Amino acid sequence: MADPITVTAAILVIGDEILSGRTKDRNVGYIADFLTAHGIDLKEVRIVSDDEAAIVAAVNALRKGYTYLFTTGGIGPTHDDITADSIAKAFGVPIGVDPRAKAMMLERFAEADLNEARLRMARIPAGADLIANKLSKAPGFWIGNVIVMAGVPAIMQAMLEEVAPKLKTGVRMLSETVRAELREGDIGTELRAVASAHPEVMIGSYPFLDDVGLPNTNLVVRARDADKLAAARHAVETMLAAVRLKLGR
Template sequence: MAEPKSVTAAVLVIGDEILSGRTKDRNIGHLAERLTGIGIDLKEVRVVSDDEAAIVEAVNALRARYTYVFTTGGIGPTHDDITADSIAKAFGVAIGIDPRAKALMMERFAEADLNEARLRMARIPAGANLITNRISKAPGFWIGNVIVMAGVPSIMQAMLEEVIPKLETGLPMLSETVRADLREGDIGTELAAVAKAHPEVTIGSYPFLDELGLPNTNLVVRARDAEKLTAARAAVETMLAAVRARLGR
């Protein structure tokens, strides 16, 4: 049986407000969770300032490397919302007020209220498809493999749900968590041996303080094949039992 095709993605977060700390990003985690759930591997996240050259460079690098690039931020009505212009430059296409986008915005605004600032949100690169925005009407857009969405979390999430049915997807990643009741340093060598014996499974180690305030570890086993996941989890549990017995835990 042929191996399922790998579908990959990157997220490009655009905005000085993120880099300055004035705004705390709430989109990366949501995107990661939704994409993982439909079998798209999020491989990279970048954050860039409201700088045309930085956006163009990042977009062109990421779109050449991954199946999809999702951008958030910089498509509002103000002077520093330059994402759409930068995406157009990255693709080498013109940009202007799109009649489709303007018509959508007129569902919310009277034409007299569509001032120069608001009309900036109707400027779409040539050849792009619109992404419906059921919350505030100003659309995102999709050009090539780049999906351009708002930075406001509620609007980004609404746009993402419009996009998801149209995406190419892979097999969802399955995941199970095993509590070690040991410290990371107690199991590092043994865990590496288990991981080496199960190369098609990803095993992550995540330290935490337990309910007694003591250092503990969660081991997260991930795979797309249920049988391989079960086998790896069993190997992890066998290893943990052996280490606990050796340490008298």
């Protein structure tokens, strides 16, 4: 059987308000869950300010490295919403009011209400496909492998639903969690040996405090192949039992 195709993604969050802490990002976690459910590996997340040079540099770097780049923020009606212009510059294409985007917005706004500020939301880089927005009608867009969405969480989620059927997807990652009943430092060496013996499986170690405030560890085993996942989990459980016995736990 041929190896499954790996589909990868990055997220670029755009906005001074995120970097200042004034607005708390709620989109990265949602997109990460969405991508995982669709068999797409999220590999990188960046946050940049409302600065054209920073946006262009980040877009050009990330779109070359991954199957998809998802951006959020900076496509509203105000002067600092410069994402669309910056992405047009990154792709080297012109930008202007798109008749399709304007028609979408006329479903919500009267012609007289489409002032200069609102029409900024209909400015789309040449060659881009539109992403419908059932909530506020102002669309996102998709150019090359870059998917440009709003920063408002509800609107971003609506746009993500629109693009979902068009995305390439890979084999979904399977995941199982094993509670160690040991501290992370108790099992570091042994866990390294298990991970080395199962190179096609990802094993993560996550310390936490249990219900009575004592240190404990969750080990998360992840793989796309169910048999390899089961074998690695068994190895982890065997290792934990041996360490607990050794420590008299």
